[in-house]
Amino acid sequence: MDWRIVVVLAPVGLAASWAIFNIGKAALGQLQTFLNNREA
Numbered sequence: 001m002d003w004r005i006v007v008v009l010a011p012v013g014l015a016a017s018w019a020i021f022n023i024g025k026a027a028l029g030q031l032q033t034f035l036n037n038r039e040a
Helices: 003-039
Strands: none
């Protein structure tokens, strides 16, 4: 595998994984809020 591909894709993959992590955290928070409001 060409090292230039890794150099180009590594920051893109890091940014994508960080975005997925943040979106997932926000989605779990909203889901918990929704479930808590439904029980009340």
